[in-house]
Every structure is written in C-alpha cells, then in structure tokens.
Amino acid sequence: MSTRTAAAEPEGASGGTAAPRPLRAFPLLSAHHVARTAAFYERLGFTRLVQHPPTGEPAFVGLHRDGAELAVSAATEPREPGGPYEMFVFVEDVDQALERLRNAGVPVLGEPVDMPWGERVARVADPDGNSVALASPAGG
Template identity: 55%
Template sequence: MQERAFPLIFAERVSATAEFYERLGFTRLRQDPPEGEPAYVSLRRGTAELAVVPTAWPQTQYGTPAGRGPRFEMFVLVDDLDTTLKDLADASVPLLRAAVEMPWGERIAYVADPDGNPVALAAGPHS
C-alpha cells in the first residue's frame, strides 16, 4: 500500500481553482468528468498532492455544508517569488500581502485563490 494524504479544496469554480494551482507548478493528473466543468480534479507538484472539488462536496458526502470565508490556507514554496508574483498579477490574481523578509531568511507573500482563500508563497533558504 502506498502511503498518501492530500487535502481537498472546496471551490465555487473547480476548473478556475485547479488552473490557479497549475500556475504554481502543479500538474493536473485526473479530471472527472473529462469534459466540461469538473466535479473532481487531482493535482501533483513533486510529492505534494491536492484535489479540488465543488463546495457542495461536504454536504453531499457527509451532510455538512462548506464554511463561509477562508476555508483553508495553503503554503507553497516557489523558486522565484518575484517572478511568481508578477505572473500571478498578470493573471489578475489578488495580492493579499506584499512580500516581506522573515527573520529566518524566507521571503513570504500572500495571494488569494479564486475563492479568496489565502495562499502563502515563500522563497528563500529552502531553495
């Protein structure tokens, strides 16, 4: 058995959210259904995995509605923070917090995914 764990992202627009993560270097592995607006998209970047599903998912799967406001915070390491932020700005991705230097040497900025969830982007000593 392969040991795996990955988050599900509840999204209003599954395809737009999957495309956002593709801009951050994730690769789409599977989409169901294969054509049209998907109800499930799995993505991978290195050993990191995630899946994007509609906000109706928790209600249909286990009877609890998805929360309002930010439903998670994602943290993604990038090679070049400035280039990544420029590419996202060119794609009209909202900047939540400009890049700041952290005491431990990383530079971190926050952007919003298509549903407004915060995504921290970091570059620095991990590279």
C-alpha cells in the same frame, strides 16, 4: 479519458484488483469554481493528473508537483470568502511568481516579506478566496 492516480481516487475505486496503494494524505480544497481554482495552482507549477468528469466543468481535479499533491473538489456548502483555508506553496522566486499572478488578475493579499527563518513570503487569493502563501528562500 482521465488519468487515474492514487491522489484522485479512493482505494478500491477502480473496481478491479489493483495493487495496494500507499497510505498518504493530501490537502483537499473545497471550491465553488473547480476549473478556475485548478488553473490557479497550475500557474504555480502543479500538473493536472485527473479530472472528473473527464470533459466539461469538473467536480474534482487531482494535481501534483514534485512530491506534493493537491485535490480541488466542488464545494457543497457556502462559506465566507477568505475563510479558514490556507495553502503554503513553495515557488522558485516569490517576486517573479507574484508578478505573474498579479498580471493574471490574481488578488494580492500581502506583498513579499523576508521572514526571520529565512523565507520570503507573499500572500494571494485563489479564485474562491482561499489564502495562499507563496514562499521561497529569502535573498534568492
């Protein structure tokens, strides 16, 4: 059985008279490999809140971490890997997160660099080739 959340279902989807949900927005990634892409974000500290269908290969996964929400949905159109999508994910320590991902076979697109605005940033690719920037405070 799946957990129901506002991030995972549009208003009125439950079919009942639910309390009004707050208006908000969250990124929706279109992925050819929904389960693998969701697992990638779980390695970055996101928690799976909902999966549709609840068993088997998902067509939709709703995730959250702290106040951030993210949805991964089955791609309906082909696109070039490394296309225009990019996520920016804050992690505790860029170097440690990058090493964990590298050890898991995640492609590294850019090694960590200290930015002038005080963040350390590295880039990796999720399973569908989407660019993901990992960031943490520089020197921390």
